Amino acid sequence: MAKEISYLLGYNELSAFTRTFKRWTGQTPAAYHRNFIDCEIKPGTSTQKKVPKGTF
Template sequence: MSIERFCHVVGLSKRTLQRRLKENGHSFKQLKEIFRQEASSRLLRETALPIEEIGWKVGYNDLSNFNRAFKGWAGLSPAVYRDNWRRLPA
């Protein structure tokens, strides 16, 4: 999601959003990355969606870019993350 689209959805001007984020020590890029991390981790844990589709849903057009980003966040690939999560006792 672009910052312009996000601003339209929440009803703020781009400048107002940027100012408020800066006041709290954040940027839109940081928030987008946090969303991608949390959403992709949740989808890997709670769904059987293919990893490529999860990457697409959180904003990646290419599976290799999603795999690289996820490994940077979690320290392991999305497939290994999902497998490890499923092995935890219920």
């Protein structure tokens, strides 16, 4: 997946995209993807956050 994204963004080398991505996010594209998958909202869970009273 990272290879396709790097190509779409104009990178000729995956390694150049990976270095730049790590500079932007602090992690490799693979680590970012794993963290994203781990944080996915599971069916049946609430997506709403509690907001303290008086913040509006």
